Amino acid sequence: MAQLSDAVLFEYLHIEIVGYIHRCADENEKDHCIAKLESLGFRVGQSLVERFTRESTRFKDELDTMKFICKDFWNSVYRKQIDNLRTNHQGVYVLQDNKFRFLTQISNGKQYMDVAPKFLAFPCGMIRGALANLGVNSVVTAEVSAMPACKFQIQIQRT
Amino acid sequence: MESEDEEELVSSDDNEKLCDRSDTAYVTNHLALPASCRILVRNGTCLYYTEWNRKTHLSMSKDEEFKLMYGMIFSIKSFVSRISPYDLKDGFLNFKTSKYKLHFYETPSGLKLVMNTDLTAGNIRDVLHQIYSNIYVEYIVKNPMCELGVPIKSELFKTKLDDYIRGLSVFPMKLS
Amino acid sequence: MSRQSSRAPDPRKVNGELFTLTYGALVAQLLKDYEDDDEVNRQLEKMGYNIGVRLIEDFLARSNVSRCNDFRETADQIAKVAFKMYLGVTPVVSNWSAAGDEFSLLIENNPLTDFVELPDGHTDLNYSNLLCGALKGAMEMVQMEVDVKFVQDQLKGDNITELRLKFIRRLEDAVPAGED
């Protein structure tokens, strides 16, 4: 699978950022690292979505926005679409990616499972940042049971 | 050509072995009826060793074998370049004994791939390049959990390498 | 869903922007973490180095180039192949030293600094210092020790961005144990 070479540069940068954030933190600051990565992703998501939606018409509703994240946003960032989108119609959306790009090179199963969260914090932040800029406040978490598949759960905050 | 011909080696049940030395880096594979494959890095560390049809093993430890291998490659390389009338970019490609062929591929970054095969194998430089670019780079270099220059532990890499070798048409059904 | 097509931007451009934006977020974070330009420069170089040692393998795998004969050939590979491949720009190689061991890469539009407007009071910050580290790391893996630094930077008002590379020495293979 040939990838764009500049896409590769982004991947290496992401790996190094994860490494950097964890290098300069203590063992007991793991949550802090995750939060930091998440906030970096948030800022990137905010900017990206502003650019991605410049040419499109206005979104109809929340579901329309979610579909945009699953299709266009995902495709632009990860070169593929989300494989499955589910919702309970009460503000929870679950996005499943069967081959999440940041995990495909790490493992095909359970090996290195413990490190998966490190590499999902930035992507979670990107989703949250993109949605926030589109006017949808949410909490985004990720769950992995066997790499490289990954589920992102988006919980809409209505206040 | 059967790998049983390699009578100077001793039999083993192990299909895959990881080298545990960390001061030498290299990997070898025997191919085309590959017997083994190993990947070494510049300082001589064996990063990875695996074998397929190799039926016999030397009466020495893997450790010693890797050391010998690196020493030999180092010597051949320097000998070959010394007697060459031109500046050799690729170094040496392979050598043959009456029983097996040893193929060598080195990247400009000093990663060395060594693969032993039976005598039927032609030029498998491309195979070695593919292992480097599609498997090593893809699943080791791009895997943040794999430190470069230390023995490879990634299961994904092992699987991909094994799948690739077994999928090669040059290898008949003999790989067990 | 009549508007699908209009929402799909050029993937190449997007990937470049993704990198640029992520890098920007990182630099902004580093400035918050250290509040000292020199320390941020050091961190960026270190991170660049780590990226360089991996990226070179990707580069070699993709380009299938063999070892360079001399430093001039190396300069061309960096500018015309590597920069083009990963950053989409082709710097001009110029200002060779008499000894042929030093040259400059002149970059017209550094993609790392698209969108960037430096806040006041950061005259010592080399925003794109990651590039220095990446070049150092990559070159070291092909057995060349080089020194890389920024001489000019458009971000600071210079007419061009200039990176200076100096060849230090060639690194050799380890001699096997027990042989000299």
Add this chain to the structure above:
Amino acid sequence: MAVCVAVIAKENYPLFIKTIPTDNELKFYYTVHTSLDVVEEKISSVGKNTNDMRELYLGLLYPTEDYKVYGYVTNTKVKFVIIMESSNTNLRDNEIRSMFRKLHGAYSDMLCNPFYTPGENITSRSFEEVVLAMMQQD
């Protein structure tokens, strides 16, 4: 050509307002402020009309005696308002639309500056240049 250009945050506070040099800046501020109600109205009317294309460009918001007020809303709910002189009669809708597109482009570049905190006042030099160019054209 344009006498006032304004960028309004999604929470409806101004991020940026630039007017031509005048004694009566407040008048423009007031006009911009009033126009936001019309913007909201236009946005919320979406869906009632099946022919609605949900374009970002909202067109003419309202005319006053001396001016015409145009609006645009991004998908990120940021509003742009441009005030033109009414005397400029040969103004075509497409020209206004392309001014907004240019403004949107400049805004999203500005947002991508890593040292800008979203939601803060816009102080970017290059953004201001784009706006000034719109106000100097003839």
